[in-house]
Amino acid sequence: MQTIFITGASSGFGKETAKLFQSKGWNVIATMRSPEKEQELTQLENILVLELDVQDEISIKTAVQKGIEKFGKIDALLNNAGFAVMGVFETATEEQIQNQFDVNVFGMMRTTKAILPFMRTNGKGVIVNISSVAGRVGLPFASIYESSKFAVEGFSEALNFELGNFGIKVKIIEPGSSQTNFGNARKTTNNEITDYNPFLANFFGNYPKKTGHCKTATPQEVAETIYNAVTDNSNKLRYIIGEDCRFFVDAKDKNSEEDFIKSIQTFFE
Numbered sequence: 001m002q003t004i005f006i007t008g009a010s011s012g013f014g015k016e017t018a019k020l021f022q023s024k025g026w027n028v029i030a031t032m033r034s035p036e037k038e039q040e041l042t043q044l045e046n047i048l049v050l051e052l053d054v055q056d057e058i059s060i061k062t063a064v065q066k067g068i069e070k071f072g073k074i075d076a077l078l079n080n081a082g083f084a085v086m087g088v089f090e091t092a093t094e095e096q097i098q099n100q101f102d103v104n105v106f107g108m109m110r111t112t113k114a115i116l117p118f119m120r121t122n123g124k125g126v127i128v129n130i131s132s133v134a135g136r137v138g139l140p141f142a143s144i145y146e147s148s149k150f151a152v153e154g155f156s157e158a159l160n161f162e163l164g165n166f167g168i169k170v171k172i173i174e175p176g177s178s179q180t181n182f183g184n185a186r187k188t189t190n191n192e193i194t195d196y197n198p199f200l201a202n203f204f205g206n207y208p209k210k211t212g213h214c215k216t217a218t219p220q221e222v223a224e225t226i227y228n229a230v231t232d233n234s235n236k237l238r239y240i241i242g243e244d245c246r247f248f249v250d251a252k253d254k255n256s257e258e259d260f261i262k263s264i265q266t267f268f269e
Contacts, residue, residue: 008081054107087189176242217242
């Protein structure tokens with residue numbers, strides 16, 4: 001049996017992916033910050049629920065070691081843990097910025113680094129990193145979150161080349177909006193600068209009008225995309241999921257930079 005190691009498995013994409021892989025006959029190491037609260041995954045066979053905080057290197061190494069002791073190997077890694085700081089950049093605190101990158105970027109790197117020696121020894125493996133439409137297209141009032149996801153994209157693309165000689169592949173999942181508990185983990189900046197208020201109102205007032213025709217992906221569809229990325233045995237790097245993600249990526253990739261900028265500026269009109 002093959003084994004997948006998942007961070008942020010308490011809800012959303014992580015939990016749905018854990019259940020899907022388990023149903024497909026995989027061993028699952030489902031990690032989260034508060035495993036004592038988990039009631040569903042602990043009832044399923046071949047799922048090991050462990051404590052892990054991506055900001056704590058010791059907890060990462062401990063979870064990896066316990067997973068190896070239980071199942072013998074790790075064939076796939078899903079770096080799913082993350083959150084979003086949204087709002088006006090000028091009002092963001094230093095702590096918010098630091099935490100955003102520590103979880104979304106450095107936490108992903110810590111976990112990857114802890115598992116790489118085992119994959120390299122095995123001569124194979126798949127690393128799947130959760131990015132976002134925010135990792136491909138820069139939109140206003142999400143600059144901190146988006147810059148962290150742009151970092152995920154660059155890291156993943158470079159690492160894919162770096163690890164290819166060891167039989168290890170890196171995949172990037174790019175969901176658009178989805179109905180998960182991710183919103184509960186979203187932090188907002190304290191907008192004390194009222195100069196931004198008209199732009200905020202216009203942008204978020206126009207957003208649903210511009211993208212309302214786009215079907216968003218369900219967590220189950222994202223999990224299926226992750227399963228496909230792990231098992232398709234291809235060299236495909238990026239997997240777009242959700243019509244809203246495709247809408248923005250196409251607007252950027254299929255137009256000149258000037259035309260793309262003009263299209264986003266219409267959100268403020």
